[in-house]
Amino acid sequence: MRQAGITQRVLVLQGVMSQTEARRAARRFLEPVFHHASQIDAVGTVGFGLPLTAWIKLDTGMHRVGFTPEEFAQAYARLSALRGVRPNPNVLTHFACADEPDRGTTDDQITLFKQTTADCPGETSLCNSAGLLAYPQAGGDWVRPGIMLYGGNPFITGNAADIGLKPVMTLTTQLIAIREVQAGERVGYGGKFTAPETMPVGVASIGYGDGYPRHAPNGTPIIVNGQRTQVIGRVSMDLITVDLRGIQATVGDTVQCWGDQLPIDEVAQAAGTISYELMCQMSGRVTRRVVEASE
Known part of the structure; x- marks a missing residue:
């Protein structure tokens, strides 16, 4: 990122280990974020020329990484x-449950x-995408939106369009x-x-x-070709088959897997996952094209 010319502050969420x-x-x-005593031990008391601006993680209920409330004061x-x-x-x-309708867990985390x-x-920093939208009272100096930056719905109910994404x-x-x-x-x-x-069946190259x-x-x-239909049969490594009953289509027509005509959250729900996984698992052989807002 620095080599690309990005000069803004950058958090390294998994921190440093040596x-x-x-x-x-x-x-x-x-x-870097320090979330375990071994990181503090590894860094030790040496200087680095320029001192680190460090973050320390408090585990308020996610129970993945971070210092417990009992450990926090000493680690800090x-x-x-x-x-x-x-x-x-x-x-x-x-936050562990900010994407869920029950607010109890997240309210407890904020209080703790x-x-x-x-x-x-x-x-301080508390909020991910769901926290930013549902718990503005959590406050903090930094927020960490992720899925919402891509237009994905951070909640387990509803859809992205309902919240203006x-x-x-x-x-x-x-x-x-x-x-x-x-x-x-x-x-x-x-x-x-x-x-x-x-019935007519189409084969798409993905x-x-x-x-x-x-x-x-x-x-x-x-x-x-701008018409909604469905995937049929098992997804292969390089191909999918689609139902073309009632669809006007010819070889070479565009097939949209998700995007402006089909919310990615809907595809993710059908596939039993979340849109974030679909966004993250695009392979290197997929051609990327960056489109500016004015195009």
Whole structure:
């Protein structure tokens, strides 16, 4: 990121694990998170020329990484005393259930965070995407939006459009074949789809090797030539098959897997996952094109 010319402050959420990594972070003005005593031990009392701006993580209920409330005061004092770290480290936590309708867990986390860090003068950060939208009262100096930056719904209910989010990622391919399948014939690996009638079936050039979810079942929505239809048969490494009954289509037509015509959250729900996974698993063989807002 620094080599790309990005000069804004950058948090390294998994932190540093050695003096070498700490020295590298200081040299690049990165801000590592300390979430375990072994990191403080590893960095030790050496200086790095430029002191680190450090963050320390308080575990308020996620129980993944971070110091417990009982451990926090001692860990904060140890980190503050390190020669290579600026005084008054910043503090963050992470919400476990902010995406769920029940607010109890997140409210408890906010209360615990504020109680435990009341005497800490540094900056604070609590909110992910769901926390930012549903718990503005959590406050903090920094927020950490993720999925919402891509236009994905951070909640387990509802949809992105309802909360004013727009998709910024569109995945398209094209039809490479259309064929007629007879009633009773099965389509694809394992014959997971049986044609209920003689029907046209399209073949689109995308598969799990590109990042399209292999576990997408029959009925997963897809757009062909601007018309909504469904995936049929098992997703292959390089190909998917689609139902073309009632669809005007020819070989070469555009197929939209998700984007402005089909919310990624809807595809993710059909595939039994979340939109973030679909965004993250795009493989390197998928051509990327950055489109500016004015285009």
